[in-house]
Amino acid sequence: MGKKYIVYQAYGSEDILNEALYSMLSFYNIHGLEERDIKLVIYTDRPTHFESVLGKDRITCRLIDAAQIKQWRGDIDFVHRVKIETLLNFTATTADEDAILYLDSDIYFLKPVHDLFGQISNGTMIMHEFEGRLNESTFPLIRRMGKFIKAHQQQLSSKGFEVPVNSGVWNAGVLGFSSSKKYVLTKVLCFTDSFYKLYQKHIAEQFGFSLYLSKEGTVFNSTSYLFHYWSFKEFRSVLKDFFYHHQSASLEKLMSEIDYISPAVLGEPKRIYDTMHWFPKAFRKLRKNRWEMPAYKYWEKNSK
Secondary structure, X not given: OOOEEEEXXXXXXXXXXXXXXXXXXXXXXXXXXXXXOEEEEEEEOOHHHHHHHHOOOOEEEEEOOHHHHHHHHOOOOOOOHHHXXXXXXXXXXXXOOOEEEEXXXXXXXXXOOHXXXXXXXXXXXXXXXXXXEOOOOOOHHHHHHHHHHHHOHHHHHHOOOOOOOOOEEEOOOEEEEEHHHOHHHHHHHHHHHHHHHHOOOOOHHXXXXXXXXXXXXXXXXXXXXXXXXXXXXXXXXXXXXXXXHOOOOOHHHHHHHHHHHOHHHHOHHHHHHHOOOHHHHHHHHHOOOOOOOOOOOHHHHHHO
């Protein structure tokens, strides 16, 4: 087995930077501060945001600036295209036997991920959660995309893309693959550039990864290892609060308290609300009682 890398991108918004920092803290909270087998790499315009907390020995920051980000958004000016370019840039420096695990900033570790790297080395592809097939997903956005693809099969085929109408779609907040499969990234980029011009939705890149990683082999669902709170944007205010109250805290202190604000716990009322049938959901909306975040005054809990 070669080297093992976890790769992030976080730039611009302090909310995104905080998410990525919290994710890294949760990594070390699970794996221990002495973990050195798995290397953390982040593409960012604010290296000090991470190095001042974790130190330069625990993370590798690769500096990107506004000009680079604009270039990586491409002619289609698509924010999620940057993810593909980030991975293309990073894998240009890795050996074929290396294992890559890319994580969106809003990922929280549930348990050690050594097994995921083992699966990657054995040829398995990793994504986050299976969200259904184009023609039958429970997500309306995916079903609508499926209808579009079905209606534009000839146009897609003329561009060299064969897209089955029953293709599966995974959440792309987690991407795991062997560096020997880096050629897939070029396919995803080519598809995204063409497809986004036809269908300008944020899931264009997600579907590109789903389509081409699944063609390489088995795609493994990583939800038991990694929690992706993509729909819980309210957590950003919690993180802002958390880091404000821990400005001078030691790394050990930070890590000892991150579970007080676990997004898996704080976001549960919203997830329950979001999965409700339309009638009770409408009733709650009428009563202006959609959902309520649990208390999270971790600094008070810690003082008791």
